[in-house]
Amino acid sequence: MAFQKIKRNEDYSKWYNNLVINADLAEHSAVRGCMVIKPYGYAIWEKMQQQLDKMFKETGHSNAYFPLFVPKSLFEAEEKNAEGFAKECAVVTHYRLKSDPNNKGKLIVDEDAKLEEELIVRPTSEAIIWSTYKNWIQSYRDLPLLINQWANVVRWEMRTRLFLRTAEFLWQEGHTAHSTRQEAIEESERMLEVYAEFSETFLAIPVIKGVKTPNERFAGAEETYTIEGMMQDGKALQMGTSHFLGQNFAKAFDVKFATKEGTQEYVWATSWGVSTRLMGALIMAHSDDEGLILPPNLAPIQVVIIPIYKGEEELEIISQKVKPLQEALKKEGISVKYDNRDTQRSGWKFAEYELKGVPLRIAIGPRDLLNNTVEIARRDTKEKMSVSMDGLTQTIQNLLEEIQVNIYSRAKDFQTKNIHLVNTFSEFESALETGGFVSAHWDGTPETEEKIKEETKATIRCIPLDNKLEDGVCIMSGLPSKQRVLFARAY
Amino acid sequence: MAFQKIKRNEDYSKWYNNLVINADLAEHSAVRGCMVIKPYGYAIWEKMQQQLDKMFKETGHSNAYFPLFVPKSLFEAEEKNAEGFAKECAVVTHYRLKSDPNNKGKLIVDEDAKLEEELIVRPTSEAIIWSTYKNWIQSYRDLPLLINQWANVVRWEMRTRLFLRTAEFLWQEGHTAHSTRQEAIEESERMLEVYAEFSETFLAIPVIKGVKTPNERFAGAEETYTIEGMMQDGKALQMGTSHFLGQNFAKAFDVKFATKEGTQEYVWATSWGVSTRLMGALIMAHSDDEGLILPPNLAPIQVVIIPIYKGEEELEIISQKVKPLQEALKKEGISVKYDNRDTQRSGWKFAEYELKGVPLRIAIGPRDLLNNTVEIARRDTKEKMSVSMDGLTQTIQNLLEEIQVNIYSRAKDFQTKNIHLVNTFSEFESALETGGFVSAHWDGTPETEEKIKEETKATIRCIPLDNKLEDGVCIMSGLPSKQRVLFARAY
Numbered sequence: 001m002a003f004q005k006i007k008r009n010e011d012y013s014k015w016y017n018n019l020v021i022n023a024d025l026a027e028h029s030a031v032r033g034c035m036v037i038k039p040y041g042y043a044i045w046e047k048m049q050q051q052l053d054k055m056f057k058e059t060g061h062s063n064a065y066f067p068l069f070v071p072k073s074l075f076e077a078e079e080k081n082a083e084g085f086a087k088e089c090a091v092v093t094h095y096r097l098k099s100d101p102n103n104k105g106k107l108i109v110d111e112d113a114k115l116e117e118e119l120i121v122r123p124t125s126e127a128i129i130w131s132t133y134k135n136w137i138q139s140y141r142d143l144p145l146l147i148n149q150w151a152n153v154v155r156w157e158m159r160t161r162l163f164l165r166t167a168e169f170l171w172q173e174g175h176t177a178h179s180t181r182q183e184a185i186e187e188s189e190r191m192l193e194v195y196a197e198f199s200e201t202f203l204a205i206p207v208i209k210g211v212k213t214p215n216e217r218f219a220g221a222e223e224t225y226t227i228e229g230m231m232q233d234g235k236a237l238q239m240g241t242s243h244f245l246g247q248n249f250a251k252a253f254d255v256k257f258a259t260k261e262g263t264q265e266y267v268w269a270t271s272w273g274v275s276t277r278l279m280g281a282l283i284m285a286h287s288d289d290e291g292l293i294l295p296p297n298l299a300p301i302q303v304v305i306i307p308i309y310k311g312e313e314e315l316e317i318i319s320q321k322v323k324p325l326q327e328a329l330k331k332e333g334i335s336v337k338y339d340n341r342d343t344q345r346s347g348w349k350f351a352e353y354e355l356k357g358v359p360l361r362i363a364i365g366p367r368d369l370l371n372n373t374v375e376i377a378r379r380d381t382k383e384k385m386s387v388s389m390d391g392l393t394q395t396i397q398n399l400l401e402e403i404q405v406n407i408y409s410r411a412k413d414f415q416t417k418n419i420h421l422v423n424t425f426s427e428f429e430s431a432l433e434t435g436g437f438v439s440a441h442w443d444g445t446p447e448t449e450e451k452i453k454e455e456t457k458a459t460i461r462c463i464p465l466d467n468k469l470e471d472g473v474c475i476m477s478g479l480p481s482k483q484r485v486l487f488a489r490a491y
Numbered sequence: 492m493a494f495q496k497i498k499r500n501e502d503y504s505k506w507y508n509n510l511v512i513n514a515d516l517a518e519h520s521a522v523r524g525c526m527v528i529k530p531y532g533y534a535i536w537e538k539m540q541q542q543l544d545k546m547f548k549e550t551g552h553s554n555a556y557f558p559l560f561v562p563k564s565l566f567e568a569e570e571k572n573a574e575g576f577a578k579e580c581a582v583v584t585h586y587r588l589k590s591d592p593n594n595k596g597k598l599i600v601d602e603d604a605k606l607e608e609e610l611i612v613r614p615t616s617e618a619i620i621w622s623t624y625k626n627w628i629q630s631y632r633d634l635p636l637l638i639n640q641w642a643n644v645v646r647w648e649m650r651t652r653l654f655l656r657t658a659e660f661l662w663q664e665g666h667t668a669h670s671t672r673q674e675a676i677e678e679s680e681r682m683l684e685v686y687a688e689f690s691e692t693f694l695a696i697p698v699i700k701g702v703k704t705p706n707e708r709f710a711g712a713e714e715t716y717t718i719e720g721m722m723q724d725g726k727a728l729q730m731g732t733s734h735f736l737g738q739n740f741a742k743a744f745d746v747k748f749a750t751k752e753g754t755q756e757y758v759w760a761t762s763w764g765v766s767t768r769l770m771g772a773l774i775m776a777h778s779d780d781e782g783l784i785l786p787p788n789l790a791p792i793q794v795v796i797i798p799i800y801k802g803e804e805e806l807e808i809i810s811q812k813v814k815p816l817q818e819a820l821k822k823e824g825i826s827v828k829y830d831n832r833d834t835q836r837s838g839w840k841f842a843e844y845e846l847k848g849v850p851l852r853i854a855i856g857p858r859d860l861l862n863n864t865v866e867i868a869r870r871d872t873k874e875k876m877s878v879s880m881d882g883l884t885q886t887i888q889n890l891l892e893e894i895q896v897n898i899y900s901r902a903k904d905f906q907t908k909n910i911h912l913v914n915t916f917s918e919f920e921s922a923l924e925t926g927g928f929v930s931a932h933w934d935g936t937p938e939t940e941e942k943i944k945e946e947t948k949a950t951i952r953c954i955p956l957d958n959k960l961e962d963g964v965c966i967m968s969g970l971p972s973k974q975r976v977l978f979a980r981a982y
Contacts, residue, residue: 029558029619030558031558031560031562031619035558036555036556036623039553042556063537064527068645071521086590090583090585091586093582094582094584096579096647097582106567107563120588121583128522132521132527152643168558168560343632
């Protein structure tokens with residue numbers, strides 16, 4: 001294939017970019033910082049969406065849709081949130097173009113069509129949604145309100161990378177309203193669990209669940225829960241966050257409810273989201289120098305069948321053998337592609353589906369026909385095996401399950417091996433160079449956190465949820481500390 | 492219920508608006524012209540999406556995602572298209588806000604963050620997509636390219652109505668590229684058929700398939716195919732369009748391909764779309780003065796079960812009877828809700844589900860328990876019947892199918908009765924007053940079309956696809972005509 005092949009250990013970042021492009025997942029567009037998600041990449045995203053949507057509905061949420069634009073006056077209502085996003089938002093100021101009188105066929109902004117109030121393209125929807133909830137919530141009977149939205153959002157990022165950081169991205173954002181603090185906290189934690197389960201079961205990526213330090217919280221949140229994944233270069237990727245928003249948005253938008261006792265109280269809120277960034281996680285966690293490795297649970301094509309033949313007649317005989325197999329697999333809900341194109345040789349096809357991360361490749365040639373066998377190749381281990389046509393559907397089903405488990409175990413082993421426990425700053429520095437997460441004592445102050453970040457580029461990824469308390473001293477300040485936190489360099 | 496009840500024959504337009512609000516489908520937002528689609532409305536839209544998506548995939552299309560923004564220079568590349576949308580587009584000019592030095596806590600546009608080139612929020616995506624296709628298409632082997640996108644678009648409409656005409660709306664837009672004119676025309680026609688089939692089979696709305704006159708074509712199209720539905724007030728609603736774009740966009744963006752013979756040719760294009768406008772069609776085509784009437788194929792709740800009881804104990808006995816029924820229905824893929832809330836009386840619930848258009852309502856009271864029966868009420872005909880608990884799942888399945896067919900037949904009868912064949916202008920005028928579509932001769936000129944529109948507010952909805960040729964004279968100009976066309980007042 002006519003593309004530059006980069007190995008992971010040569011230049012991980014370049015390897016990633018090349019893979020996204022070469023596997024036909026996404027590309028840069030004509031709009032600064034915005035990507036085009038290509039059909040193959042979008043098919044993976046659709047599978048993620050379907051599963052997440054199912055999990056949201058099973059936990060009682062409904063989908064709805066709120067406007068793309070946020071009027072400036074609503075945008076600025078919750079001050080911390082506004083401050084957090086003001087520096088990177090796209091602003092609509094006019095609603096019409098007109099012909100350029102000095103340049104035939106060209107258009108210019110029509111200054112007569114200036115908006116009285118500017119509209120912000122949503123970077124997140126708390127403001128527009130809470131201004132709406134004000135009319136939906138009067139009494140405790142209206143609560144909880146459990147709503148999710150699938151949408152595009154825009155954050156004007158200066159340095160962008162396909163899937164990981166783009167000006168426009170696709171995501172879902174849950175926005176819930178509750179009558180008690182406790183219930184809202186439980187909701188934030190429940191949705192973090194949903195994200196963790198999705199990540200481990202579908203993406204096959206083990207995650208560390210934790211809370212962010214105040215420094216790293218979502219603008220406007222009282223607590224930010226996070227799941228952090230470890231990529232193959234040892235860097236962390238924040239894969240999903242769930243925020244307990246306290247009463248901040250209820251106060252900003254004056255959303256009160258009548259309690260059972262007849263008093264008026266501000267509503268408690270959560271929000272939570274995952275985005276097309278998960279595509280980046282999926283790619284970076286598992287793939288190798290030959291291309292993508294997709295977990296069967298999310299692979300658009302789970303099995304590809306490639307005929308090995310000379311001449312029309314042989315192809316015809318193979319195709320007749322393949323047809324019932326295809327049908328049997330489809331019946332079991334396995335997505336299968338039979339690539340009988342005569343425009344490409346089988347070697348080319350092998351490389352192509354390796355690049356695309358198809359979990360199982362089946363080759364059938366004349367010898368297989370004689371022996372009633374096929375050759376199966378696993379994408380994850382590159383093992384090849386000759387197996388009988390009898391019971392093949394079951395064999396394939398078992399292999400797909402095995403691959404899903406194996407990819408996860410591999411990532412889990414990698415994660416376990418690369419969490420380093422350190423007790424001094426010099427150990428901390430060398431552990432960071434080795435790569436991975438570093439578990440270390442921190443004195444709990446934002447100043448120390450900032451200083452460590454400046455000196456090492458490592459941030460506190462989270463304070464793990466299941467953290468055990470232990471006495472220690474901060475690696476930077478030497479002040480006493482009650483628990484370790486997880487540091488890493490991150491995407 | 493605490494809302495104003497308007498009858499269709501009092502004020503059809505007000506009836507519609509009230510119904511959209513009262514049935515919890517959508518509402519106006521804080522952003523001029525933009526709506527909030529509420530959970531119940533969105534659930535119907537999701538059902539539409541799922542079915543359409545399935546039909547697109549069955550006809551060989553893949554989903555992808557392109558940027559929300561179109562740089563002005565790309566936007567203006569296809570002149571007719573640009574001209575058509577320039578007057579109603581949202582323009583992003585800045586990418587940052589800053590604190591207002593004169594007004595603490597407020598934000599203003601940061602003039603230092605002015606974009607070099609303005610970005611248009613997509614009103615439709617031909618421009619951004621064809622600027623991308625240029626890199627995807629080199630040879631006939633890359634064709635056809637069959638892509639669909641689910642997205643939000645913005646058109647700055649001055650007069651808006653929920654679902655029917657909003658500044659932001661949700662839609663799908665197919666964009667395909669072909670090597671021959673003929674193949675592109677076939678694609679446009681195929682997708683029109685998909686829309687027609689979806690409309691008749693799922694929305695239960697009969698449609699007239701036809702082509703638009705040059706006046707009414709999509710800006711940049713060589714031919715616009717349309718499906719036109721008739722609402723209960725006799726007005727037409729354009730429900731979906733499919734455009735043959737010729738080589739206009741290929742020429743504007745210089746998209747050529749190498750033919751098998753080695754020559755370079757411009758690519759042929761189509762685009763096609765349906766939007767949340769279909770929600771408006773669904774509501775207006777079937778509903779009555781009591782509320783929505785939803786076709787079972789799109790109803791989020793197909794069956795609601797309401798217990799009629801006095802006291803906890805009776806409720807408990809009924810609930811035990813309901814449980815296996817609920818499970819049996821779910822197993823058959825029927826969506827069922829058991830409303831055992833004790834906060835509302837059964838009369839209130841009856842009215843509520845009538846308003847929400849739930850196709851079947853099942854009531855179970857103490858007498859039913861004695862007789863092994865339930866009371867079923869059909870939303871479409873308001874019939875009530877007492878039926879046996881035995882074989883109830885099958886009874887319900889049959890009834891749901893019957894309702895789907897009945898709603899369609901009713902709409903079909905209405906449509907047939909309200910297409911008026913006229914031969915003179917005075918007949919034309921009185922037919923329009925009666926309401927419905929008018930089939931009349933037209934001389935084929937845009938001038939006459941425009942004059943009729945000015946005098947009567949009726950537009951040519953389409954030239955039906957199956958039109959038979961017949962000699963006649965134009966109702967307005969008296970000039971000879973070869974065929975009738977369909978006129979109507981329209982949404």
